Amino acid sequence: MHAASDQLTFDELGTPLRETTFVVFDLETTGTKPGPNGITEIGAVKVRGGQVLGEFATLVNPGMPIPPQIVALTGITGAMVYDAPPIERVLPAFLEFAAGAVLVAHNAPFDTGFLRAACAGHGYVYPKPAVVCTVRLARRVLTRQDTPSFRLSALAALFGASTTPNHRALDDARATVDVLHALLERVGSVGVQSLEELMDYLPEVTPEQRRKRGMAAHLPERPGVYLFRGPNEEVLYVGTAANLRRRVRTYFTGSESRGRIREMVALAERVDGIECSHALEAQVRELRLLAAHRPAYNRRSKNPRKSWWVVLTDDAFPRLSVVRLPKDGALGPFHNQATAKLAADVLAGATGLRTCTQRISAVAPSGKPCALAELGRCGAPCAGRQSVAEYFPSVHAVTGLIGGVDAGPLHSALRQLEELAAAQHYEQAARRRDELAVLVRAVARAHRLSALAAIPELVAAAPDGNYGWEFAVIRYGRLASAGVARRGVPPMPVVDALVAAAETVTPEPGPLHGAPPEEAGLLLRWLTKPGVRLVRTAVPWAEPAHGAGGWQEWLERASTATALEQAAG
Incomplete structure (x- = not known):
């Protein structure tokens, strides 16, 4: 010290x-x-x-x-x-x-x-x-x-x-x-005279921060993940850095002004570093460590892997339900329950699916029609007005949209809001537009993530900025191996070695085959960055032809209209 x-x-x-x-x-x-x-x-x-x-x-x-x-x-x-x-x-x-x-x-x-x-x-x-x-x-x-x-x-x-x-x-x-x-x-x-001294010179540096700056001395000047540990070896905080030593040093200088983090630094006894090949590997490791340790001082760790899904119930007249555990045919992931429920309501309204929670017998339904039935927004299977066969097209429309074979429900929802606008119900139409935008985004994201998670093995490369390459081996939406080929190093032998040493990933049930949604999303963003190239893939990487992909232009117009309305008050 x-x-x-x-x-x-x-x-x-x-x-x-x-x-x-x-x-x-x-x-x-x-x-x-x-x-x-x-x-x-x-x-x-x-x-x-x-x-x-x-x-x-x-x-x-x-x-x-x-x-x-x-x-x-x-x-x-x-x-x-x-x-x-x-x-x-x-x-x-x-x-x-x-x-x-x-x-x-x-x-x-x-x-x-x-x-x-x-x-x-x-x-x-x-x-x-x-x-x-x-x-x-x-x-x-x-x-x-x-x-x-x-x-x-x-x-x-x-x-x-x-x-x-x-x-x-x-x-x-x-x-x-x-x-x-x-x-x-x-x-x-x-x-x-140095950057570290400049940051230390700025005000609001506690004596405790200064005393502990030596805790970063052993860390390499390489990309990776760092873990602050407390007096009982508990993980207090997890973060990523392009330069581990330089980033951790900032916690002991005036550049760190967050009260919670200062409190964390006061408790910390040690900082561990995990060196990574490149930034993507560090970000994935951070996600996994947050889920494993749930550190008290990481806001993101409060609800690791917390996702919500929209699924069809398993009964004679299925309805949409919001659940925590996905299964095949689920729509998601959603970051919160409210957004998932909103998407489910929009989808039900566009397809004529019932929204009541009662179980309905296919043999002798004995319920009474609700207000939605009187408004023509439900076929009232609860009262025997709709048979299983008559109800099936609504179910088929939902599964078709989630499966990427039919975008009919989106067009149906769009017609509904256009009818409202034509009838000069502008506020209601604007609300329906924003609700439809939520569903479009959810379907587009679900299709992109599930398409990636379905690939048994994909190898991609990104330029490292110095005429070298950063590699990622991805299996079923999870990072299985990572490495680099610096300038002048033949890349393909590096790829072969990374594939041979990659983690074995066994697919699980569900749209993402067991991949954590945050990790799959992180990998997808990396793969779609400018300059990233596919080296090889076990099966073609393709998104559904009939989904939300063709709605991007409409979504941009809707987002612009919403922003203009909000700015206008």
């Missing part, structure tokens, strides 16, 4: 600031509340050692109106972003531009909050980079005698920035670069 006043040793100095790559960025948005959409412009400058390495700039279509006060502030109008790409197309390019760098922003919590929300809303993993806030750093370095304000415009004027900030993303990012360099010069005079 180190004393609270200890200086870092030579081996612990980490990355010198002159060798650290910073991506200084700024976002323009439609408001102040982070959400999956709402970004109107991204500007970023990549710098190292005082030299500009590259710039990134683009307008973004936020999918919603830009408030007049924001237009007045930034000058960005709806017409300017009309033909701009949406954030789901811009985000992967920006994440690639910033990969491996320290993010810098003026009032960083605002910008990183929007980045986190965009990643979460569009299926991207937030990379958890080190972040430097120039507002926070300026407050640490400067006094009120130096500057009466810590606004970007005031600091840019104080330090003679070459670019005047004007509430446009790239210009503000360029101005922030000059502010950052000026602040780094000042902290250099007090002995801050």
Whole structure:
């Protein structure tokens, strides 16, 4: 252990600031509340050692109106972003531009909050980079005698920035670069020479955090998973990192401000690291460790593998039921019970399936028709008005949609909402549209996941960014083996070795053949990233021809309409 006043040793100095790559960025948005959409412009400058390495700039279509006060502030109008790409197309390019760098922003919590929300809303993993806030750093370095304000415009004027900030993303990012360099010069005079020392220099570092920074010294500078362990060897927290040593060190510096995590660090006695071949393997291992240990300080571990499924009951007149355990022919997975129930209700309404929970005899039904029967939305098999044979087409329609052979229920639901709109019941039609969108997304996701989980073995490769390859061997929707072939190494012998050493996976009943939904989803996102290639597959990887795949354009229009309605109040 180190004393609270200890200086870092030579081996612990980490990355010198002159060798650290910073991506200084700024976002323009439609408001102040982070959400999956709402970004109107991204500007970023990549710098190292005082030299500009590259710039990134683009307008973004936020999918919603830009408030007049924001237009007045930034000058960005709806017409300017009309033909701009949406954030789901811009985000992967920006994440690639910033990969491996320290993010810098003026009032960083605002910008990183929007980045986190965009990643979460569009299926991207937030990379958890080190972040430097120039507002926070300026407050640490400067006094009120130096500057009466810590606004970007005031600091840019104080330090003679070459670019005047004007509430446009790239210009503000360029101005922030000059502010950052000026602040780094000042902290250099007090002995801050490395990235780790810079993060440690920022405020709100407890003595307990500083004393425990040596717990990261044994970890490799490789991608992997880390586990904080408590006094009884219990796992307190699990995380992933592209560089294990560097990431774990941040828990003992000023970059870590979360109260729960500080409490966890105070309890921790040891940090274990599991080295992985690449980021995908680390993410899969993290999911499995969360499910195995359910660490108290991981929010994601509270309900590991908690999924819900929609199934047909096994009786004469089947209905849709929401359950926890999937079986063959189930629709899902759903993240929560409410969404699963909503999808079941929409599907039942589109097919004429009954929604009551009573068991109905095929021989002598003796029930009374309910209100839905009187409205013509149920055939009333409970009262003997509908035979098993007459009821069967509704069941067949449901199984056809789930099986990907018939999208009839989706078209039926669409006709229902179009009839409501034609009758000028606009609010009810909008509600039905949003409900149908839930079902379309659920069916599309179910088909994609089940198609992947049905493949006995699939081998894929992704470029590692340095003319090498990262490999994954996937069996029935689970990662069975992972490895790399660095630049100059013949790839196919590596593939053969990985396949030979891969974990044996036995398929189980259910749509995903036993694969955990989160793991299958993670693998699917990786497989569909730009640049990933299929090396070999035991059977063709194909999604159903008659499902929700052809509804993507409708879904985008529906999402845009919903966003516009919400923005309009």
